[in-house]
Amino acid sequence: MAEFTVNFAIETLGSLLVQETKLLRSVKKEVESIKRELEIIRSFLRDADTRAIAEEEGESNGGVVSTWAKQVREEAYHIEDVIDEYIFNEAKHHEHDGKGLTVFLHKMCCFMNEIKVRHGISSEIKDIKSSLVDIQRRAEHYNLRHIDQGDVVPHDSQVGSFFIQDAEVVGIESTIDQLIGLAVSGTSNRSVVGLVGKGGLGKTTLAGKIYKNDTVKKHFDCQAWITVGKECTKMDILRKTIQEFDRVTGFTHGEMDKMEENDMLTALDRQLKDKCYIVVFDDVWKTDFWGYIEYALIENNKGSRIILTTRNRGIVDLIPFVNVHRLQPLPSDKAFELFCRKAFGPQGCCSPNLEKISHDILKKCGGLPLAIVAVGGLLSNKNKVAFEWKKLLDNLGSQLGSNSHLKDCNKVLLEGYYGLPHHLKSCLLYFGFFPESYSINCARLIRLWIAEGFVPYSKRRTSEQLLKNS
Known part of the structure; x- marks a missing residue:
């Protein structure tokens, strides 16, 4: 999150350097130097954000990276304050432009004050530069990676969505049946299905229900599920695909870390040349994804199928002859049905005194199954009284980062932000x-x-x- 603050400071410094011609020469050099330091620090922040989230979830100890990011953010705020003070004093200096002895004396007084102010600002800028050098040195000490392009997000494989029980699937039953029919019948050509929708709509759940269906399992010679995520490279995807098919076809390969791309393509061709296969690529982010796999997965006229899930419609638009299924939020009746199952148990019976507050809570969930399941599960452990539920409704936003029941919702929000x-x-x-x-x-x-x-x-x-x- 500190990246936004640093970006704003960099843009402000850049604007000041372009527009302000009256900076003291020594100060101007220092401002340019600070801008360069911030640009270097920004390249560490993406990795720092990843590490900070891991610290919050207890996957690493100490909180040192979170502290480092906080220091970066505070220094960026300090820079903004100094710039604001400089601009304010410049405006005061030009406030009494005009002629006459009184104006002249006033301008001389302002001039003397301005020298003091500029000297103070110059001193503060030097202190900022020194602090930034220390911050950059600590980033290297904590082994933060220097990332110039793209964001790195800790990927949640959403294993829970893959193994969700049939009783908890609401609102997508007809879509599941439709896609299963599409997978096991129709053209003998290799075909692609794209499941598109924002985070929390149930793309992974839907793909998992197709993948694990008994009819699908019997129809295809081999299956593979590859969780892609935002940080996956082309070589990562090829390697994961080979490993998954190795597991189900019985092929074995040596050390894949030493394999070149052509070796991997040859291995996949050998694995799949006479197979009717289905492969799911879950959570695709990169627009050039189809270029990664188009020639890796052989077209052998065996009726093979490729399914991918993504938040980005632009990814599937680049795939020829793709069947696109865009997931929508649950309608209010289905959302209420799912909520009742999670909050009140399998029978899903909501007491009249909680019905209105339940609908108010559902409005906050926006028809997202992930949010409904999370909030419903949280309420299942609370007393069934309107006062308790109203208290949760009023504080739902603040509980996203602290309540373990809502951790998955928080991850989805973070991934959306970083995307x-x-x-x-x-x-x-x-x-x-x-x-x-x-x-x-x-x-x-x-x-x-x-x-x-x-x-x-x-x-x-x-x-x-x-x-x-x-």
Whole structure:
């Protein structure tokens, strides 16, 4: 999260260097140096965010990386304060432009004060630079990786979604039957099914139900499930695919770490050339994914099937002749049915005194099965009284980061945040300024985003058009 603060500081420094011609020469050099230091530190932040999340979940000890990211954020705020003070004093200096003895004497007084202020700012800038050097040195000490391109997110394989019980599947039963029919019948050509939708809609659950279906298992000679995630490279995907098919076909390979790409393609060709196979690629992020596997998985006219799940419709749009199934939030009746099963047990009977508050809670869940299951499970252990449930409803946002029942929801939100381009991350975090459940006018919100500088300038399109196309 500190990356947003650092990015804003870098942009502010860049704007100051471009627009302000009256910086003291020594200060200008220091500002340029600070900007360069921040750009280097920013490249460590993506890895730091990954490590910090792992620390919060208890996967590593000490919290040193979280502390480091906090120090970076505080230094970025300090930079903003110094810049604001400098700009404020510059504005005061030009406030009394004009002629006359009084104006002249006032300007001389301001000039003397300005020298003191600039000297103080110069001293603060030197202190900032020294702090940033120390921060960068500590990043290297903690073995944070230098990442220039892309974000790294700790990937949640969503194993729980894969093994979800049939009794908890609500609202996608007909889709499951439709996709099973598509998998076991139809064309003998290799075909691709893309399951598309935002995090928490049940893409992994749906793919898992198809993959584990008895009819599907009997129809195909071999199956493979590959969890992709955002950090997977082409070689990672090929290696995982070979290993999965090795497990079910009986083929064995040597040390795959030493295999070149052509060796891997040859191995997959040998594994699958006479097989009717089905393979699921779960949680695909990269737009060039199809280029990774198009020639790796042989087209042998055996009726093979490829299923992929993704949040990004643009990924499946690049695949020829793909069958796209876009998952939607559960309608209110299905959402209530699933909620009742989780909150009240298999019979799913909601008492009349809790019905209204239950629907209010469901509005917060937005039809997302993951959120409904998580909140319903949390409420199943609470007293069935409206006061207790109202208290949870009022504090639902604050409990996302602290309650173990809601940990999966928090992970989905984090993955969605890290998947956004930089300027949209800023836009999303801006919602933190508004109270919970506050109604925000869309046009006003866009103007606020533009005023904050969250939207990049373009000669060809307005800021509003840039936001709509993001």
